[in-house]
Amino acid sequence: MTVNREIHLASRPQGWPTADNFRLVTTDVPTPGPGQIVVRNRFISVDPYMRGRMNDVKSYVPPFQLDAPLDGGAVGEVVASEADGFKPGDTVLHGLGWREYALVDAKGARTVDPNLAPVSAYLSVLGMTGLTAYAGLLDVAAMKSGETVFVSGAAGAVGSMVGQIAKLRGAARVVGSAGSAAKVERLRALGFDAAFDYHDGPVRDALKAAAPDGIDVYFDNVGGEHLEAAIGAMNLHGRAAICGMIAQYNATEPPAAPRNLALLIGKRLTLRGFLVGDHGHLREQFVQEMAGWLRDGKLSYDETVVDGIENAPEAFLGMLRGENLGKMLVRV
8 A cells, every 4th residue: 555544633623623623634655764663553542632632732742733643542553664573463552543554653652462352452441541440440549349439421431441440349339420321221231330311410419319328439531510519429538530521621611610629628538630641550450450351251341433534533523422332443
């Protein structure tokens, strides 16, 4: 193949992104230089954090550049190598998605075992998504056996892992919120003790009904009303791992909630934001434990797969709209 297709950021969104913010561009397949490999991407990841990178603001990661390809997690096959330790045919995980062929510095790639799990799993249950759930629940929120856990956006890629890990690690009760009746049913099938559709009424009322004795740990993917409800429901010394706040990613005005932050004082609560990149020391332990649960049939994961690099923008927009069950992926 001599032709490569990639998705560029054509303009910066104002509020909700649209298809016009993206552009499909045709380029030549790159040639590797010393210390580089060329990867034919098989799957690419689209994730909520990418919305923030579309804004030209300072953050923990640089913004996407206009008229340049976006990037993000990807897994694929090495087709050319000028780097020690990599050969054609190797399956590698790297950070240059949103394109069919990627020119990757070897230091930015990691070989993975395609026999351990389907290669797409390295972008979900065995990848950044799974590690985010694992580290956030067990390290950041320090969940202990016998506690009650609440997960917002629980049918998504991270949330569905959090709930299952909590049960496997001995949580007494796990509650999840989701955006449709079908997703609520899926959460129950995954072993959540209770689940509710947050469209059905105030989150605080649904959470009180689902966890009448309060919650000890909150894993936040949503923010806003969910975070306010969780603070109200937390028991003494409750902990919240703040992973994301998708409810406000496309907002043009500051959120109204949470309005009850004063409860942090009397309840002695801990709210801690985190980035998965700070928890690389857990990777080996995480892969071993998660792979064991997968092998034993104790852990399930969902993927929503959209075919074709040209459809990556629509997959991203669909993920923001909550159309995915589990991890949203693009099969290149």
